[in-house]
Amino acid sequence: MIEQNTHLFSPGIIGPFKTINRFVSQPMEGNDSDHGAVSADVLERYRQLAAGRWGIIIVEALTVDAAALARKDQLVINSNNVPGLTKLIDAIKAIAPDTLVIFQITHSGRKSGKAFSRPTALYAPTPDEHLLTTDEIQEIQDKFVEAARLSELAGADGIDFKMCHGYLGGEILRPANIRDDRWGGSFENRTRFFREGFARIRENQQRADFILGSRISYYEGIRGGCGTVAADDVVEDLSEMDEVIRIMAHMKLDYLNVTAGIPGVTSEIGRPTATSRWLYLQQFRYARRAKSLAQDMKIFGSAYTVLLEESIKAAEENLARGDADFVGWGRQSLADPHFPAKIDQGLAVDYCKLCSGCSKHMVRQEKVRCIFRT
Ligand SMILES: Cc1cc2nc3c(=O)[nH]c(=O)nc-3n(C[C@H](O)[C@H](O)[C@H](O)COP(=O)(O)O)c2cc1C
Numbered sequence: 001m002i003e004q005n006t007h008l009f010s011p012g013i014i015g016p017f018k019t020i021n022r023f024v025s026q027p028m029e030g031n032d033s034d035h036g037a038v039s040a041d042v043l044e045r046y047r048q049l050a051a052g053r054w055g056i057i058i059v060e061a062l063t064v065d066a067a068a069l070a071r072k073d074q075l076v077i078n079s080n081n082v083p084g085l086t087k088l089i090d091a092i093k094a095i096a097p098d099t100l101v102i103f104q105i106t107h108s109g110r111k112s113g114k115a116f117s118r119p120t121a122l123y124a125p126t127p128d129e130h131l132l133t134t135d136e137i138q139e140i141q142d143k144f145v146e147a148a149r150l151s152e153l154a155g156a157d158g159i160d161f162k163m164c165h166g167y168l169g170g171e172i173l174r175p176a177n178i179r180d181d182r183w184g185g186s187f188e189n190r191t192r193f194f195r196e197g198f199a200r201i202r203e204n205q206q207r208a209d210f211i212l213g214s215r216i217s218y219y220e221g222i223r224g225g226c227g228t229v230a231a232d233d234v235v236e237d238l239s240e241m242d243e244v245i246r247i248m249a250h251m252k253l254d255y256l257n258v259t260a261g262i263p264g265v266t267s268e269i270g271r272p273t274a275t276s277r278w279l280y281l282q283q284f285r286y287a288r289r290a291k292s293l294a295q296d297m298k299i300f301g302s303a304y305t306v307l308l309e310e311s312i313k314a315a316e317e318n319l320a321r322g323d324a325d326f327v328g329w330g331r332q333s334l335a336d337p338h339f340p341a342k343i344d345q346g347l348a349v350d351y352c353k354l355c356s357g358c359s360k361h362m363v364r365q366e367k368v369r370c371i372f373r374t
Contacts (some may be wrong), residue, residue: 158211
């Protein structure tokens with residue numbers, strides 16, 4: 001092990017678990033399922049990650065509703081797919097028994113693709129979107145609760161309740177959600193979906209050793225988005241999102257994965273590129289701020305890929321300062337799934353080329369791959 005990376009390679013504590021290190025493989029949609037079920041391609045992608053010695057692997061966005069697909073071949077979590085999801089966990093654990101595996105559960109809302117799914121708006125629908133009713137939102141919450149139970153059944157170590165990147169969970173939270181029912185308007189109503197959702201998941205939970213976490217976009221960068229305080233304001237004001245974090249900490253969630261932006265809208269805020277490199281500093285600031293509010297809840301930082309070789313030093317520094325508890329790489333995990341193992345052994349890493357090839361695959365509804373990896 002390289003001497004100076006003592007924090008990165010030290011065990012981390014999350015819920016009842018001890019991780020082998022602080023590396024997080026961020027959720028990365030592959031768009032390569034077999035009609036929503038785990039395919040041979042999915043298994044192979046995660047076997048590769050398992051061989052990489054990540055402390056935590058967050059499995060990509062699994063939709064709780066087959067009619068809410070952002071990607072045409074997105075993975076679906078339902079009772080039919082539990083055998084495949086169990087196989088996925090078994091495949092990872094056979095190679096990496098000490099790596100924690102968390103399922104990200106989501107509903108794509110208005111980001112569902114209209115060619116193969118049903119775009120559902122929470123507020124201000126366009127003509128091709130269906131405005132969700134009060135009952136339908138309740139049913140979606142039921143599906144999140146069910147998805148958490150199925151994740152437990154499949155043998156996952158926990159769930160990530162997705163509230164980021166403009167998908168339904170994030171849309172509900174933002175001040176622009178001006179619905180006049182129990183899901184919109186007041187801060188209390190806009191936080192109801194996750195507050196009640198987590199409480200119900202906990203009630204249903206069978207295993208004590210099951211991690212509950214979430215991912216938020218601290219600042220979405222849109223009018224009335226998360227990280228603003230009024231439906232008609234666009235300037236960053238994090239006070240409301242701070243309160244969201246305080247609530248999550250009070251509810252004793254095990255972790256919060258801090259990110260920003262909305263892909264396809266304010267993409268670079270979430271996923272800095274070579275020409276927008278400095279936006280990583282915003283993400284470091286968000287993680288530090290979340291950490292100051294998090295109490296015992298662990299904070300995962302995002303957006304390290306753009307720093308390439310320097311990302312290790314930055315991650316080590318942020319861990320040492322206490323600005324994050326775990327650090328996550330997204331695109332880098334596609335460019336080289338063996339990244340942590342290679343750093344540990346001092347081997348040459350295939351660094352991300354920051355070409356956005358993976359994102360282009362995703363936008364074109366193709367299988368998501370690193371175009372430089374054969
Ligand atoms: C192809 C692709 C797929 C992604 N899929 C997900 C996903 O399923 N869930 C999620 O929360 N974020 C997803 N993201 C965002 C990443 O997890 C990560 O936050 C982002 O790439 C920034 O981190 P990085 O700079 O290390 O790549 C995706 C990003 C890309 C490029």
